Amino acid sequence: MSHLDGIVGTVTEWGVLKVGQVYRYARGKNSESPVLDGHPNFHHVTRTPGLPTVQLESGIDGPAAIKAPEGRRRPAVLIRSSPWKAGSEQTPWHDVFDMDDGHLRYFGDHKFTTDKPLGRTPGNKALLEEFAHHLGGSPADRARAAPLLLFRSVTRGGKPKGHVEFCGLGVLERAERVLQRDREARTFVNYVFDITILDLNDEEDRLPWQWIAARRDGSTALDATQELAPAVWHRWIQEGQQALPRLRRRVAARSVHKLRDQRPTPRSAEERDLQEIYDAFHDRKHDFEHLAAAVAARVIRGRGAEYREGWLTRQSGDGGADFIGRLDIGTGIAVTKLIVLGQAKCIAPASTVSADQVARVVARLQRGWIGVYVTTGSFSEAAQLEIVEDRYPIILVNGSTLAQQVRHMANESHGGDLKACITKLVDDSPAEVLQRRPEEILLL
Structure with missing residues (x-):
């Protein structure tokens, strides 16, 4: 036996x-x-x-x-x-x-x-x-x-x-x-x-x-x-x-998401939403920054953080930052204010953001700053691995997450009308286009 x-x-x-x-x-x-x-x-x-x-x-x-x-x-x-x-x-x-x-x-x-x-x-x-x-x-x-x-x-x-x-x-x-x-x-x-x-x-x-x-x-x-x-x-x-x-x-590799996991399921409603977002901004990519700033704010606040939207940067000479925000941790005199540098990239949903492109944003980050990268595409595995291994403080928002967040906003405030939601976010965006140093957000 x-x-x-x-x-x-x-x-x-x-x-x-x-x-x-x-x-x-x-x-x-x-x-x-x-x-x-x-x-x-x-x-x-x-x-x-x-x-x-x-x-x-x-x-x-x-x-x-x-x-x-x-x-x-x-x-x-x-x-x-x-x-x-x-x-x-x-x-x-x-x-x-x-x-x-x-x-x-x-x-x-x-x-x-x-x-x-x-x-x-x-x-x-x-x-x-x-x-x-x-x-x-x-x-x-x-x-x-x-x-x-x-x-x-x-x-x-x-x-x-x-x-x-x-x-x-x-x-x-x-x-x-x-x-x-x-x-x-x-x-x-x-x-x-x-x-x-x-x-x-x-x-x-x-x-x-x-x-x-x-x-x-x-x-x-x-x-x-x-x-x-x-x-x-x-x-x-x-x-x-x-x-x-x-x-x-x-361990670092386990935090890396495959491209297929960053993209909507083929022929799904989410895929159609993402395509509609891309079509709306592919020839006016500076306007996409308004949408990206709103989505970044929603993602950060969704974790219970206190986030303040700042401004959009000018189209030329932004030095790797498209929008500026601020993350407040704590209350009263026991509060720490962190500068948030945002990058918006409207690319074809099947495209990827490379490690070099993410590195340009990381290079702008000073001690105590946080980066947010919002795209309609996906992040290459090399880009993600570099961020995880080097412990860069940057939040990556891929096309699938972007589509989900915009869909939630459309359902909450526009009766599910995605186009109306997009138009409203751009036209009524609280973020002005300014030429200011990121550090000035700490004074607001």
């Missing part, structure tokens, strides 16, 4: 590891209680009926290798970094976790006091054995690789022990020998491993423990276990190392 009977296909909250979740790792190895001390119980999440408890005692640990139909198989390698030990005699190194960009630089378990040859300590030996599979030249080679499950110790309640954070699923990228020095200035040679943290976004940052349970079952063939693996693991097996830049976890 397989250990997996009654387990495979039963993914529950307690059979899933979640990236960023902190788990209680208690020495008692109690696997019955789902929660311990207010945190999910690591031993409950990782339990597999009929098999030994999974250990996370050493820096490099994991279930024992088994004899499987395809030969010897290591179910997984569990890697734990303990920042609180860094620089100590026990751990004379500093691991580097870069969760945002999907990279872990992890030092092996050889020390000055180790009496074994380099590469023969349990942790280094396990990772070096896996290295050949992880850098395999074919999908068949890579399919035999053991997944790396990454954890780091975290402090809770003032105690550095007993809690671990799940940091994701990894694959080995490279291994090298390095000369290290401990805090007593003694030098020794060790291995350091560069590990790519894969993007589990398709799984909502969840890893089903049933996959590892299947890999621990000697009666289950490797192909059968792969059915439970995350999609990104399958893509890595098929494409190998060359695909790692695309498969790597990147």
Whole structure:
């Protein structure tokens, strides 16, 4: 009878590891209680009926290798970094976790006091054995690789022990020998491993423990276990190392919207609205600035902020700003006033705004200023990524959002007549066309 009977296909909250979740790792190895001390119980999440408890005692640990139909198989390698030990005699190194960009630089378990040859300590030996599979030249080679499950110790309640954070699923990228020095200035040679943290976004940052349970079952063939693996693991097996830049976890990339998600659904009412807006302004783009200023004000106020509309800039020499506004945070004497620089760009709905075009607005922003870019088109992925990675304070309003906001205004005040709404917004716009410095908005 397989250990997996009654387990495979039963993914529950307690059979899933979640990236960023902190788990209680208690020495008692109690696997019955789902929660311990207010945190999910690591031993409950990782339990597999009929098999030994999974250990996370050493820096490099994991279930024992088994004899499987395809030969010897290591179910997984569990890697734990303990920042609180860094620089100590026990751990004379500093691991580097870069969760945002999907990279872990992890030092092996050889020390000055180790009496074994380099590469023969349990942790280094396990990772070096896996290295050949992880850098395999074919999908068949890579399919035999053991997944790396990454954890780091975290402090809770003032105690550095007993809690671990799940940091994701990894694959080995490279291994090298390095000369290290401990805090007593003694030098020794060790291995350091560069590990790519894969993007589990398709799984909502969840890893089903049933996959590892299947890999621990000697009666289950490797192909059968792969059915439970995350999609990104399958893509890595098929494409190998060359695909790692695309498969790597990147937090910034998750904030980037595809072009199709910035555009209305084809042949929808929203698409017709956007086209009508574009047709109304494509040959009088300066008038579009009135509409853009009104939409920007609505978007900002929609978040509960206090926004004051200022003025439109003159057509020439605006230096990357089409309209000026002000965002007030706080009340009375406890208020901060932030200058808002707006850019309006009426382009064909199928067109995109490039990173260079957004950069021209960003270049105008001074410390404490905010940008708003309103367009009938979409923003390129490169433009969005640059904004997210460099943390530029700029709000992007794409064509789909623009159409939605104008439609809301038309329904609220013009009986759903979009054309009348557009005309009114331009003709009765409170924003005058002035040639003033942006800083003057702070005096109003």
